[in-house]
Amino acid sequence: MAADIRPKRPFRWHIAIFLAPAVLVYTAIMILPLAGTLQLSLFRNIDQHQVFVGLGNFRTLFGDPNWSVNFWNALRNNVWFFIIHMLVQNPIGVLLAALLSSPKLRFSAFYRTAIFVPTILSFVIVGFAWKLILSPLWGVAPHLLDFVGLKSLFTPWLGKEQYALTALSLVSVWQFIGIPMMLIYAALLSIPDEVIEAAECDGITGMSQFWKIKLPLILPSIGIISILTFVGNFNAFDLIYTAQGALAGPNYSTDILGTFLYRAFFGFQLQVGDPNMGATIATIMFLIILGGVCVYLFLIQTRLRRYQF
Amino acid sequence: MGSLKIENVKKAFGPVEVLKGIDLEVTDGEFVVFVGPSGCGKSTLLRVIAGLEDSTSGRVLIDGEDVSVTPPAKRGIAMVFQTYALYPHLTVKNNMGLGLKQAGTPAAEIDRRIGIASSMLSLEPYLERRPAELSGGQRQRVAIGRAVVREPKLFLFDEPLSNLDAALRVNTRLEIAQLHRRLKATMIYVTHDQVEAMTLADKIVVLNAGKIEQIGGPMELYNSPANEFVAGFIGSPKMNFIDGARLGETAKTIGVRPEHLTVDPKSGAWKGTVVHAEHLGADTNLYLDCEKAGLITVRIFGVYDAEPGATLYATPDPAKTYRFGADGKVLK
Numbered sequence A: 001m002a003a004d005i006r007p008k009r010p011f012r013w014h015i016a017i018f019l020a021p022a023v024l025v026y027t028a029i030m031i032l033p034l035a036g037t038l039q040l041s042l043f044r045n046i047d048q049h050q051v052f053v054g055l056g057n058f059r060t061l062f063g064d065p066n067w068s069v070n071f072w073n074a075l076r077n078n079v080w081f082f083i084i085h086m087l088v089q090n091p092i093g094v095l096l097a098a099l100l101s102s103p104k105l106r107f108s109a110f111y112r113t114a115i116f117v118p119t120i121l122s123f124v125i126v127g128f129a130w131k132l133i134l135s136p137l138w139g140v141a142p143h144l145l146d147f148v149g150l151k152s153l154f155t156p157w158l159g160k161e162q163y164a165l166t167a168l169s170l171v172s173v174w175q176f177i178g179i180p181m182m183l184i185y186a187a188l189l190s191i192p193d194e195v196i197e198a199a200e201c202d203g204i205t206g207m208s209q210f211w212k213i214k215l216p217l218i219l220p221s222i223g224i225i226s227i228l229t230f231v232g233n234f235n236a237f238d239l240i241y242t243a244q245g246a247l248a249g250p251n252y253s254t255d256i257l258g259t260f261l262y263r264a265f266f267g268f269q270l271q272v273g274d275p276n277m278g279a280t281i282a283t284i285m286f287l288i289i290l291g292g293v294c295v296y297l298f299l300i301q302t303r304l305r306r307y308q309f
Numbered sequence B: 001m002g003s004l005k006i007e008n009v010k011k012a013f014g015p016v017e018v019l020k021g022i023d024l025e026v027t028d029g030e031f032v033v034f035v036g037p038s039g040c041g042k043s044t045l046l047r048v049i050a051g052l053e054d055s056t057s058g059r060v061l062i063d064g065e066d067v068s069v070t071p072p073a074k075r076g077i078a079m080v081f082q083t084y085a086l087y088p089h090l091t092v093k094n095n096m097g098l099g100l101k102q103a104g105t106p107a108a109e110i111d112r113r114i115g116i117a118s119s120m121l122s123l124e125p126y127l128e129r130r131p132a133e134l135s136g137g138q139r140q141r142v143a144i145g146r147a148v149v150r151e152p153k154l155f156l157f158d159e160p161l162s163n164l165d166a167a168l169r170v171n172t173r174l175e176i177a178q179l180h181r182r183l184k185a186t187m188i189y190v191t192h193d194q195v196e197a198m199t200l201a202d203k204i205v206v207l208n209a210g211k212i213e214q215i216g217g218p219m220e221l222y223n224s225p226a227n228e229f230v231a232g233f234i235g236s237p238k239m240n241f242i243d244g245a246r247l248g249e250t251a252k253t254i255g256v257r258p259e260h261l262t263v264d265p266k267s268g269a270w271k272g273t274v275v276h277a278e279h280l281g282a283d284t285n286l287y288l289d290c291e292k293a294g295l296i297t298v299r300i301f302g303v304y305d306a307e308p309g310a311t312l313y314a315t316p317d318p319a320k321t322y323r324f325g326a327d328g329k330v331l332k
């Protein structure tokens, strides 16, 4: 009975008013462009008119050899780009964090800073610097290899189709390794000293301490890093563009979705820009990333436990 | 099996000397409690024994063997921490078994020991739970169980009850006492709470500012404290200390425990006014402001009616009055 006579609570307008600025800004800079892109991908420019073609652009992208060859190439390259990051950047980042968190290490603040600095450098600088380093003409890499008697190993890595993408992936790893390192380092610091000391008393030391105690406790952070890497890699563009140009040479061997999208949208050299096809590629990229994030959120993150200490 | 000898152990953190030369012997099967105020170096001493901290100088011997440079796992010790320090990602069972598994103990033996420890600590219903799904008292029992399954020569407890509420503290204290009786193992227990020390210990080591003030059984410390610090630390409420000069005594300080004073409304040694009365049922604590002795505490067994402002005479029991010299040492 008491519930019936309770006065109805008036609508709380202030909530809507306080939310409005954030909603408006987010809509203006995120939702509208996204909706615009999705809309653009459903139209085609025929005789100066935008004509609705349904999924026609997607059919072209996947079916027309003029597009599909490049698309599948870019997607394959992008997957490889991601695999290199997952196999090289993240394990090394975890390793560096484990080393840095060792209380016996001296100068750890210096190492931490030194490893993190490339992350705050501009892509333009990184791409250009590595181009110079690896240049067979004036680069320091051949000389340095000569120093240690390994000059025979040198090849113009950025210029060879079979190496260029891997070389650039490793440059990107070099640049961004500080991020997984810092995140894991913070996660390792949050493990209480007593837990580690209990492990010491239990005889769980060294590597087995890392595998059995520390790693399970930092798994949630490793999950976060993986998804950040995934999103970053499938949105990547700048490094390839500054190091290899929009044609992502040699012979498109370093072409990833970002550079492919750039050429399609804006056009490059002989290729005429086609905003509709560009939007189509952007939509596919959006769906790939959305899919990856959903897999992470619904399949992986729910299985990773966060622990309170 | 389980004796400990500490010879002139010193520990400094940078310029700060935390342990200033500790000598101690613990025989097999003893329950020894380190007690002292916060920051006096109890945990540091325990950690030096465990091997979690290296001493600056001095030796630690377990069963006659110098373990000063032996890593913790090889010393045959097991430690229970104030914060439990359980492995949060493992079940109760695996928390207890991990160390044994690491040492290559056969699975059947691990199960046997976990079985014994968990029945001893009534942990059987919780073996498959994770620490987050347990209460504080259960977690601390798991931590104790993790120590028990290692069958160590030496159990080390660092304030294991401080994070528990008062009722649980009494229960867990009882369990630790029973555990000691059952295992007959050597245990070293750190606490800042003199009640825990008195109730658990065979032998109490009173520490103050990195030095041992006195070693002895609970009653020995209560009845014949070596100095003013021990006399004030052991016993609750605290011993009354009265300036000797005010009483016309030669000793610097006169000490008398609240329970060794009697009161009378008519006559007695020290005339005073009741400042406050605490009625606890089993006993009554009176705070008296005396003309000669200053503010003193009197503990009376049973119920005693006294209103603040009333005049009472307090009389100390001369056989149980302590006299301390200028250096704080007891005068014979």
Ligand SMILES: Nc1ncnc2c1ncn2[C@@H]1O[C@H](COP(=O)(O)OP(=O)(O)O)[C@@H](O)[C@H]1O
Binding pocket: B013, B018, B036, B037, B038, B039, B040, B041, B042, B043, B044, B045
């Ligand atoms: N790792 C450390 N570095 C510097 N000082 C420490 C360290 N550990 C303990 N101390 C100092 O040593 C003193 C004794 O500490 P501790 O043994 O923990 O005291 P407690 O008797 O309360 O357990 C304290 O003053 C503390 O500040």
Ligand SMILES: [Mg+2]
Binding pocket: B042, B043, B044, B159
């Ligand atoms: Mg302590």
